[in-house]
Amino acid sequence: MDYPGNLFVVAAPSGAGKSSLVKALMELDSHVKPSISHTTRAPRGQEKNGREYFFVSAAEFDAMIKADGFVEWAEVHGHRYGTSRQAIAQLMDQGSDVVLEIDFQGALSIKRVFANAVTIFILPPSWDELRARLERRGEDAAETIDLRLRNAATEMAQAHHFDFVIINDSFDRALFDLKAIVHAQRLKFAVQRRARAGTFSALNIPS
DSSP states (O other), rough: OSSSSSSSEEOOOOOOHHHHHHHHHHHHOOOEEEOOEEEEEOTTTOOOOOEEEEOOHHHHHHHHHTOOEEEEEEEEEEEEEEEEHHHHHHHHHHEEEEEEEEEHHHHHHHHHSSOOOEEEEEOOSOHHHHHHHHHHHHOOOOHHHHHHHHHHHHHHHHHGGEEEEOSSSSSHHHHHHHHHHHHHHHTTTHHHHHTTTHHHHTOOOOO
16 A cells, blocks of 8 residues: 555665664654664664664564564574564554665565565675775674675675665765655655645646
């Protein structure tokens, strides 16, 4: 079904800058709301339950799967992540634009459920820069970084399935590109017709 709000699905390999870009977008645009996923991994750094993720046990995650509580879920880097269909639909039904950070498998699954979702893939400018960013985070051991780089090759090979691709070589430019995609989506005919139904009706513009 069509919702008053839009759904933006952002995927990227670890270290490409996805989370930083999405955070900056939401700071600039209060109409964009985050979709908070469930995960079985432990919090990192200053992450808090209910803000970055809902951190749940493996048993709790299994229970949600059995209850068909996820629109998609996947195992990534040894941990499971899931997205609640109800949470996304509720936000869009309220007129909010929802941004969802997710792996490429989840993004493609979301697109099958929410056909109007706008999918965006963030790429690093080079392999060397991707490794450097992972090392600068200081969160992972060398073996984990190597695993993330191997996974990145698989993930980036799926970029052609996405509606838009942003190369994050300059953060400011990448953020400008992300804002441009959000703004352009809001100006599409179908979206404007839903958001400004009274204006379209007054101007006798047919569907």
